[in-house]
Amino acid sequence: MATRAFLVTSLLLSCLLQICSGAYFSSLQRTLIVTASPKAGEVLKSGEDKITVTWGLNQSYPAGTDSAYKTVKVKLCYAPISQVDRAWRKTVDQLTKDKTCQHMIVSQPYKASNNSVEWTIEKDVPTATYFIRTYAYDAEGQEVAYGQTTDAHKTTNLFGIEAITGRHASLDIAAICFSAFSVISLFGFFLVEKRKTRVAK
Amino acid sequence: MHGVTGREQTFAFSVASPIVPTDTSANFALPVDSEHKAKVFKILSLANPHMRTFHLSWISFFTCFVSTFAAAPLVPIIRDNLNLKKGDIGNAGVASVSGSIFSRLVMGAVCDLLGPRYGCAFLIMLCAPTVFCMCFVSSAGGYIAVRFMIGFSLATFVSCQYWMSTMFNGKIIGLVNGTAAGWGNMGGGATQLIMPMLYEVIRRIGSTPFTAWRIAFFIPGWLHVIMGILVLTLGQDLPDGNRSTLQKKGDVSKDKFSKVFWYAITNYRTWIFVLLYGYSMGVELSTDNVIAEYFYDRFNLKLHTAGIIAATFGMANIVARPFGGYSSDLAARRFGMRGRLWTLWILQTLGGVFCIWLGRANSLPIAVLAMILFSVGAQAACGATFGIVPFISRRSLGIISGLTGAGGNFGSGLTQLVFFTSSSFSTATGLSLMGAMIVACTLPVTLVHFPQWGSMFLPPSKDVVKGTEEHYYESEWNEEEKKKGMHQGSLKFAENSRSERGKRVASAPTPPNSTPSHV
Numbered sequence: 001m002a003t004r005a006f007l008v009t010s011l012l013l014s015c016l017l018q019i020c021s022g023a024y025f026s027s028l029q030r031t032l033i034v035t036a037s038p039k040a041g042e043v044l045k046s047g048e049d050k051i052t053v054t055w056g057l058n059q060s061y062p063a064g065t066d067s068a069y070k071t072v073k074v075k076l077c078y079a080p081i082s083q084v085d086r087a088w089r090k091t092v093d094q095l096t097k098d099k100t101c102q103h104m105i106v107s108q109p110y111k112a113s114n115n116s117v118e119w120t121i122e123k124d125v126p127t128a129t130y131f132i133r134t135y136a137y138d139a140e141g142q143e144v145a146y147g148q149t150t151d152a153h154k155t156t157n158l159f160g161i162e163a164i165t166g167r168h169a170s171l172d173i174a175a176i177c178f179s180a181f182s183v184i185s186l187f188g189f190f191l192v193e194k195r196k197t198r199v200a201k
Numbered sequence: 202m203h204g205v206t207g208r209e210q211t212f213a214f215s216v217a218s219p220i221v222p223t224d225t226s227a228n229f230a231l232p233v234d235s236e237h238k239a240k241v242f243k244i245l246s247l248a249n250p251h252m253r254t255f256h257l258s259w260i261s262f263f264t265c266f267v268s269t270f271a272a273a274p275l276v277p278i279i280r281d282n283l284n285l286k287k288g289d290i291g292n293a294g295v296a297s298v299s300g301s302i303f304s305r306l307v308m309g310a311v312c313d314l315l316g317p318r319y320g321c322a323f324l325i326m327l328c329a330p331t332v333f334c335m336c337f338v339s340s341a342g343g344y345i346a347v348r349f350m351i352g353f354s355l356a357t358f359v360s361c362q363y364w365m366s367t368m369f370n371g372k373i374i375g376l377v378n379g380t381a382a383g384w385g386n387m388g389g390g391a392t393q394l395i396m397p398m399l400y401e402v403i404r405r406i407g408s409t410p411f412t413a414w415r416i417a418f419f420i421p422g423w424l425h426v427i428m429g430i431l432v433l434t435l436g437q438d439l440p441d442g443n444r445s446t447l448q449k450k451g452d453v454s455k456d457k458f459s460k461v462f463w464y465a466i467t468n469y470r471t472w473i474f475v476l477l478y479g480y481s482m483g484v485e486l487s488t489d490n491v492i493a494e495y496f497y498d499r500f501n502l503k504l505h506t507a508g509i510i511a512a513t514f515g516m517a518n519i520v521a522r523p524f525g526g527y528s529s530d531l532a533a534r535r536f537g538m539r540g541r542l543w544t545l546w547i548l549q550t551l552g553g554v555f556c557i558w559l560g561r562a563n564s565l566p567i568a569v570l571a572m573i574l575f576s577v578g579a580q581a582a583c584g585a586t587f588g589i590v591p592f593i594s595r596r597s598l599g600i601i602s603g604l605t606g607a608g609g610n611f612g613s614g615l616t617q618l619v620f621f622t623s624s625s626f627s628t629a630t631g632l633s634l635m636g637a638m639i640v641a642c643t644l645p646v647t648l649v650h651f652p653q654w655g656s657m658f659l660p661p662s663k664d665v666v667k668g669t670e671e672h673y674y675e676s677e678w679n680e681e682e683k684k685k686g687m688h689q690g691s692l693k694f695a696e697n698s699r700s701e702r703g704k705r706v707a708s709a710p711t712p713p714n715s716t717p718s719h720v
Contacts, residue, residue: 085286085624088277088498123409126281166282166411171336174419179330182426186326189433190319193443 022096023143031065032147033058034074036132038159046121046163053105055134055147056113068144069110069136074117075101077148079158082128095143101133110136127163229440237440238370242377250437251368257436258361259381261321261428265354266388267395268332268421269297270515272348274393274493274508275400275414279344282411289341291622293348294490298483298613300352305607308359309599316438317364321357326429328354332422336415354425358606361385363599367439376526379584383522386580389489390515395420397508456596456687464677465597471604473645474590478605479612480642481549481582484556484635486613488579489515491621492572495628500565510569517576524577525584537703538592538654542646545585546657549643552578556636560629575636583609592651592698595691596677654701661702670695 037052038044044051053074057066077100083089091100103125106117131150135143150157223232223240230248231239239251246252272279276290283289304324312320331350338344362378369377399417408416437443465471493511496502502510525548532540555575562568586605593601616638620631650656653670662668674695678688 085288086280087287087624087627088280124281124411127284163282163284164409164411165339166409166415167336167339168412171412171415175330175333175336175422178419178422178426179333182326182329182429185426186322186429186433189322 022094024093025095025098025143025146026093028143029061029065029145030147031058031061031145032056032134032136034132034134034147034149036149036159040157040159043160043162044121046125046161047123048121050118050120051105051132052116052118053132053134054116056111056115058147066110066112066136066145068138070139071107071137071141072110072115072134073107073137074105074132074134076103076105076125076130077101077133079129079131079150080154081158082130105132121161123164125161125163127161129158129160131158233440234370238368239440240370240373242369242373242380244380250440254364254368254436255377255381257428257432258321258364259384261325261432262357262361262381262385263388263391264421264424264428265325265328265357266385267392268328268425269348269352269355270389270392270489271332271351271396271418271421272297272335272344273490274396274504274511275417276494277497277504278400278410278414282414283339283341283344285341285344287624288622289345290494291617293341293345294487294617294621295614296345296349297352297490298355298486298610298617300349301355301358302607302610302614304353304356305359305610306603308356309363309603312360312363316443317360317367318432318436318438318443321360321364321436322429322432324354324356324360325425325432329422329425329429332418332425335418338415355610358382358385359603362602364438376523379523379526379587382587383518383520383580383584386485386518386522386583387516389486390512390518392421393489393493393508393511393515397505401505461597461600464594465600465604468594468597468601470593470649471601473649474586474593474601474605475608476612476642477545477549477646478583478586478609479615480639481552481579481586482606482609483612483614483616484552484639485515485576485579485583486610487616487621487635488575490617491628491631495632496565496568499629500568502565510572513569514572514576517573518580521577521580522584525581525586526588527584528581529585529588533588533701533703535703538589538651538701539657540703541585541589541701542649542657545582545589546643546646548578548585549582549646550578550640552582553636553639553643554578556639557633558636560631560633560636579639589649592701594677595674595694651701670698670701674698 032055034053034055036054037050055072055074078089080091083091083100089099089102092098103122105119108115108117131148131154133146133148136145138144148154223234229237229239229251230246231241231243231251233239233251242255243252247256272293279285280290285293308320308324311323315323328351331347331353334347334350338347361381365377365381366374396417399420400413403413403416404410489511492514493507496510497504497507525544528548529541529544532544534540536543552575555571555578559568559571559575562571587602590602590605591598616635620635620638621628626634647657650659651673652662652664652667653673655661666672671692674691675683675688677691682688
C-alpha cells in the first residue's frame with residue numbers, strides 16, 4: 001500500500017517536472033512529413049531566394065494521433081556541421097534549452113493536410129548548412145510531435161544558405177572620408193603649430 | 202618618465218600648506234606649488250589648465266576603452282554575420298588587448314619626445330581610422346586584425362597618467378591618477394550599454410542586423426576624432442603652457458634610459474607586480490570581452506539586457522578602484538607597507554573566489570551578485586596595486602608603472618587564450634578556472650619584502666643601515682651619480698616614505714647621515 005502510494009506520487013511528480021521543465025526531443029513522435037523546395041546541397045541567397053515548405057500528418061499513423069495538436073511552427077535549423085565549435089547553436093534534448101532551430105519560418109494553427117508556405121529567406125540568417133523542422137504544439141504550448149526534412153542523424157537532404165555581407169558602398173565611403181579627416185586634421189594642426197613656434201622664435 | 206613622482210601617504214583632496222609651500226605669485230584658479238602643479242583636486246571644476254587637463258585626459262582614456270571593447274556586446278550579431286567559431290571570437294579578444302602591450306611601452310618615450318598632449322592626440326586620432334575600418338570587415342581574419350589595431354589606443358593610459366603627473370603635486374597624485382584610471386576603465390562597462398542601445402536604435406530606423414552593427418561603430422569613431430580635436434585645441438602639456446613654447450628648466454638632470462631600465466628589470470618586485478596586475482586588471486579586461494556574450498547565451502537574455510548586466514561589471518570602476526587605493530592608504534596608516542600588502546592580497550583573492558562562484562552560478566540573480574562582488578574585488582585590487590608600485594623604486598617608477606600596465610594586458614591576453622578560446626570547455630567552466638588561477642597567482646605577493654618595512658609574514662630588517670628607507674632608495678645610484686647629486690630626489694622621497702612604517706614612525710630612530718624630518 002505504502003509502496004503503491006510512493007510509486008503513484010513519484011510518477012505524478014515526474015510528470016509535473018516534465019511539464020515544468022518542458023518537453024524532451026527524444027520523447028516526441030515523428031508523426032509529420034515535411035518537404036521543402038531546396039534540393040540537397042543547393043546553396044540559396046538570403047534576402048533573395050524563397051523556400052517553399054509543405055507539411056502534413058503521416059497517414060500511416062492511426063487516426064486520432066493528432067487530436068492534441070493545436071498549433072504548428074516551422075523552423076529553420078542548423079545541421080551538425082554548422083554547430084561545430086559554436087556552442088550557441090548546441091543541440092540539447094530538453095527543448096527549452098535547445099538552440100538547434102533559431103529561425104522561425106511560420107507559425108500557424110494545425111491542419112492535417114494541405115499545409116504550404118513560401119518564405120523569403122530573411123536578411124539576418126547567417127551563412128550555414130540547414131534543414132527544416134516542423135513542431136506541433138498542444139493547447140498548453142508544449143511540443144508534442146515533429147517532422148523534419150532530413151533523417152534522424154541529420155545527414156541527408158541538407159542545403160546551404162549564403163548570408164548578406166552587411167556591407168554597403170555608402171558606409172565604406174563614409175568610413176574613408178572620416179578617417180581621412182582625422183589624419184589630415186591631426187597632421188595639419190601639428191604642422192601649423194610647429195610653424196607658429198618657429199616664427200615666434 | 203619625467204615628472205612622475207611617488208605617491209604619498211595622505212589620501213587627501215588637498216595638500217596642507219606648511220608641508221608644500223604655495224607659490225603665491227602664480228595666477229591660477231587652484232593653489233599651486235613651486236612647479237605650478239596643483240595642490241588641490243577639485244573634481245567638478247573645469248579650471249584651466251589643471252582640472253581641464255584632468256577631464257580631457259580621463260575622457261580620452263574612456264573613449265579608447267569604449268572603442269576597444271565596443272565589439273564585445275555585439276558578438277552575438279557579429280558571430281552570425283562573419284560566420285565565426287568560438288576560436289575566432291577568443292582570438293579576437295586576445296588581439297584586442299595584445300596591441301597595447303607594445304603601444305604602452307612606446308607611449309612613455311613618445312610623451313618624453315612630443316609631450317603628453319600630442320602623445321594622446323596622435324594616438325587617439327590615428328586609431329580613429331581603425332575604428333571606422335570595422336565596416337569593411339567580412340571575415341574572421343579581418344575582424345581579428347581590426348580589433349588588434351583598435352587595441353593600440355589603450356596606450357592612452359600612459360599619456361593620461363603622465364599628463365596628470367605634470368599637472369598635480371606629488372602628494373595628491375595617487376588619488377588623481379587612481380580616479381583618472383578608474384573613470385577611464387569605466388569605458389569598458391559603458392560600452393556594453395552604449396553599443397547595444399545604438400544597435401537597437403539603428404535597427405528601429407530600418408537597417409538590417411548585419412548592417413546595423415557596422416553603423417554603430419561610427420559613433421566610437423567620431424568620439425575619437427572629437428576628443429582628439431578637443432585635446433589639441435584645449436589642452437596644454439605643462440601648467441605654464443606647451444612644451445614647445447617654453448624653455449626647459451635645467452634643474453632636473455636627464456637620466457639615462459639604460460640605467461633606469463636596468464634598475465626596473467633587476468628588481469624582483471617589478472616582476473611580481475607584473476604578474477599580479479595581470480590577474481587583477483588582466484581578468485577585468487578579459488571579463489569585459491566575454492561577459493555580455495556569456496549572459497546572453499547562458500541565461501537566454503535579450504542583447505540589450507545582457508549588455509546592461511555586463512555594463513555593471515565595468516561601471517563598478519567608478520568607486521571600486523578608488524576604494525582599493527583608499528583601503529590601501531587606510532591600512533598603511535596603521536600597519537604601514539605590511540598593511541598595503543595584506544589589503545592587496547585579501548582584495549585580489551576575494552575577487553578570485555567570487556569569480557569561481559560566478560562560473561558555477563546557475564540562476565541569473567546569483568550570477569549577477571557573484572559578478573558584482575567579483576568586479577569590486579578585482580578593480581579594488583587594481584587600485585591597491587598602484588598604492589604599492591610607487592614605492593618599489595623612485596628612479597624607475599615610470600618604467601615599472603609601464604611594465605605593470607603592460608603586464609595587465611599580457612595577463613588578459615593569456616587568460617582569454619587559455620580559458621575562452623578552446624571549445625573543450627564551456628565559458629562557465631572557463632570563468633571558474635580563471636577564478637582559481639587568480640587565487641593561485643595572487644600568492645606571490647607574500648614574497649614581496651622591503652628591508653625597511655618587512656613583508657606579509659616577515660618583519661623589517663633589524664640592521665641599522667640596511668633597514669632604512671634611504672639605503673633602499675639610494676642603492677639605485679652608484680657612487681659617481683651620488684657625487685653629482687643625482688640621488689637627491691630619491692633621498693627626499695625616502696624621507697617622505699617613512700610613513701610606510703605605519704604606527705611605528707614615531708619610534709623609528711633617525712638614521713645617520715640623513716636630514717631630520719622637519720626642516
